[in-house]
Amino acid sequence: MNSISYENLLHQLNAGKRAVMVTIVNDKNSESTTLSKKILLTEEDLESGNNNYNFDSEFYEKVKYALESGNLQFESSGKEIYLIEPYFPEPKLIILGGGHIAKPLVEFGAKVGFSVTVIDDRPSFANSKRFPDAENVICESFEKCFDLINLNPSTFVVIVTRGHRHDMDCLRQVLKYDTAYTGMIGSKRRVNGVMNQLLSEGYSKEKLDNVNAPIGLDIGAVTPEEIATSIIAQVISYRRLVASKNGIKKVTKANWPEFDRDVLIALSQEEKEPKAIITIISTKGSVPRKEGAKMIVYPHGKILGSIGGGCSEGSVINTARYILRNGGCKVESIDMTGYIAEEEGMVCGGIMDVFIEPF
Amino acid sequence: MNSISYENLLHQLNAGKRAVMVTIVNDKNSESTTLSKKILLTEEDLESGNNNYNFDSEFYEKVKYALESGNLQFESSGKEIYLIEPYFPEPKLIILGGGHIAKPLVEFGAKVGFSVTVIDDRPSFANSKRFPDAENVICESFEKCFDLINLNPSTFVVIVTRGHRHDMDCLRQVLKYDTAYTGMIGSKRRVNGVMNQLLSEGYSKEKLDNVNAPIGLDIGAVTPEEIATSIIAQVISYRRLVASKNGIKKVTKANWPEFDRDVLIALSQEEKEPKAIITIISTKGSVPRKEGAKMIVYPHGKILGSIGGGCSEGSVINTARYILRNGGCKVESIDMTGYIAEEEGMVCGGIMDVFIEPF
Structure with missing residues (x-):
């Protein structure tokens, strides 16, 4: 029983x-x-x-x-x-894009206790030799990969593909789900462009406002390792401080x-x-x-x-x-x-x- | 010539x-x-x-x-x-205390490009087997160790010893120098106690205000790895965003x-x-x-x-x-x-x- x-x-x-x-x-x-x-x-x-x-x-x-x-x-x-x-549930970090930021980000993510999944459509970037600390490395197109992962309120999603078109494609998919955290890389100008485009496609302002873009805490990060640090620090803050619920951010220090x-x-x-x-x-x-x-x-x-x-x-x-x-x-x-x-x-x-x- | x-x-x-x-x-x-x-x-x-x-x-x-x-x-x-x-000058991260926070902090610090020195007075904590990524591991008392290191405007100092008395002893020494960053661990209450004590000993309020204590960005960090992340993110922000000069914080994004x-x-x-x-x-x-x-x-x-x-x-x-x-x-x-x-x-x-x- x-x-x-x-x-x-x-x-x-x-x-x-x-x-x-x-x-x-x-x-x-x-x-x-x-x-x-x-x-x-x-x-x-x-x-x-x-x-x-x-x-x-x-x-x-x-x-x-x-x-x-x-x-x-x-x-x-x-x-x-x-x-x-x-x-x-076990907190999961999903990294869309296996480039130069993903590399330190996977390491830091695993180190701070996430089960990490990396996705890229290029075999030379999506392989477990490149990401020894990742739990899953998926080589699949950014359109089809969403059938293979399970986005839910305990997944933290980082969008860092090699180009902002792929980023935008990913974001369109991610917005269909309720996630613990969503962040997308890009300059302020580019991010604004993406957001305006998605607004015009009918995505709600409220949902888009919950996307952390430009991604990461504002620590002046320059190198890939520094950018990965700014991202993982922000992800931790969402795990520990912010329980996003129906679009309303509730600050509670939850014990996981x-x-x-x-x-x-x-x-x-x-x-x-x-x-x-x-x-x-x-x-x-x-x-x-x-x-x-x-x-x-x-x-x-x-x-x-x-x-x-x-x-x-x-x-x-x-x-x-x-x-x-x-x-x-x-x-x-x-x-x-x-x-x-x-x-x-x-x-x-x-x-x-x-x-x-x-x- | x-x-x-x-x-x-x-x-x-x-x-x-x-x-x-x-x-x-x-x-x-x-x-x-x-x-x-x-x-x-x-x-x-x-x-x-x-x-x-x-x-x-x-x-x-x-x-x-x-x-x-x-x-x-x-x-x-x-x-x-x-x-x-x-x-x-090469940015140096000096970690006073070789305990459970120092361990991930050394890794992250080396990863983001610092030359890292760890100091502890216990041989079982101050050894390079424990800190393979550290440039220097010094086993010396917290009083005498300052003769062996060179604190200057390009050193970033993190005080995380095993007790707040050692922390306070270290801070007294560090305050004699002009550093790029100084942070000290401790709860708000403990930190307040230390600050009041040092004020009463004649240290200037201006100098004490420049000490980051409680240390780290406020991301709700719980585990040692999360605390280390919050610290290294703050250190990066001081390297990249804040040039502390004669006590006046000047925000400039300097290219190192x-x-x-x-x-x-x-x-x-x-x-x-x-x-x-x-x-x-x-x-x-x-x-x-x-x-x-x-x-x-x-x-x-x-x-x-x-x-x-x-x-x-x-x-x-x-x-x-x-x-x-x-x-x-x-x-x-x-x-x-x-x-x-x-x-x-x-x-x-x-x-x-x-x-x-x-x-």
Whole structure:
């Protein structure tokens, strides 16, 4: 049953939608059986006010808050435990054009955590040897490539083709979708020309105003590397500060939760082997992974995913294996002060709480 | 004689000062002898209005303009050729603190063309294995390290140590110098505390106001990589847009001329072997190297430096060798349309003019 919730979750995320997974554990003290329920609420559910599961209004607000803020919430009161986990789709950076700006931009984009796709119609520019850090390199015409990519509210689109006609063709296509960010290169004069042309073709001024063109923050960038920096800085600001919604820019500093695709895929598959899930529910100080990061532990000690690596995982893995044998669930603290501080050069080490549950 | 001018130039650049080299060739048509004179005007010369060489006032203004704008000027009228070349020191990025922000910052800094130095007092953080892209990694206390580095108007200083006490100690030292950029990490509250403390110690408000703290552009950066991006974007804006002068921010888009240290070192050494210098004097469109880039050609075809690489250099090297045998000097155009466009993915190829002179 619960695996269906994760299957549904992956489906939402792949479509570029956010969702919230609510986990309700009904008896935290029982050592023999643990009944937990996983309920998925989609972006549509929460925006339309759907409350099929009859959550009380206070709880429902908490779920909505998770969707908006990206903050995980964990509550343990009486016999019930609630885990409210927001899931945001993996942020994707789509770069149209594989030229001299795309090269550093792919590097910077991958470095700051985007899954990067580059598209060009020339084989000598659209190849993975040229872009080792790109997740996808697509060699296709700028007309047909849009059938191969999935533009949605978590895709960030950068238009930097070799000429402003191709740029304009791309923009016409991109404007059909709701994206997290759209930027197009070009001088002020050229950009004005393109915008006037598209206005006259019937594209709305509101939509065109949302296009960042000339692209990038105004830092006086000259070289391709500097231009790529100005672009990626602007893209980050749209990821972290601006949630564009129906054309209205809303400034919120959303926490983009950690995302473990492999773990989610494993949870979405109905397997006979029992598993324990370890989820980071809160962190303090400097820790390598944040709230929402997940790891699966199997009975014989095999693990999938990571909550931070190294010696810090050992004791919680033991607890997980104990729970797999004996039932129940548990919150455990991991003190990483010292170890991480030394290894990673952080101001101070950190402490994190994890929730361990059978699945 | 001329090599002394280059020796002096290197001396100025190493001290972080700008300078202008004026080349006067007195007979461009003579095929047998070419008398050229190299005159170096330092930043001090030009700012104090020193005109020891009795340039007419129009020419003197051109030299001053070169110093301010970074633009090379070339004039060929009658029997005389003038080349007015600005030299800016290599921009240096000094990172105080080798922690989790320094790591991506070194990478980005090197990528956008800075010579990067990292300093930390812990050997496990101050080592070149951790920072393969850094030019210098210095393991020294934050008190003593300032004797080992040369802070000047072309150094960009980022203070990101592991604690705000070290940050404050560093800032006290940095404030003694005139730098191109100074930024210090920290929350608004912490930064305010540091600033108030330093004000009470007698540091001027004007100097403190020039410190970028909290550091970085406000893009909502969360992860170390994002914070490093926000910092390097701000550093670029100070390099390209803001020339801080006596505390007054002057917004000018200065062209930072190309810089070939190896070539300058060779020119500063008195050698018996004759050389020809090839200098890019103007470019149009997309070319791999810009105005001021230099290459030396020796009689037997050995070269030092590059004006763009590949097949485009072949014909000018031949001209240079001809000039080495027969005297004279020459301006030649190189059409890189096609070749570069294909190789580098630029919107269009470019054309550049080079000046070839015996030395």
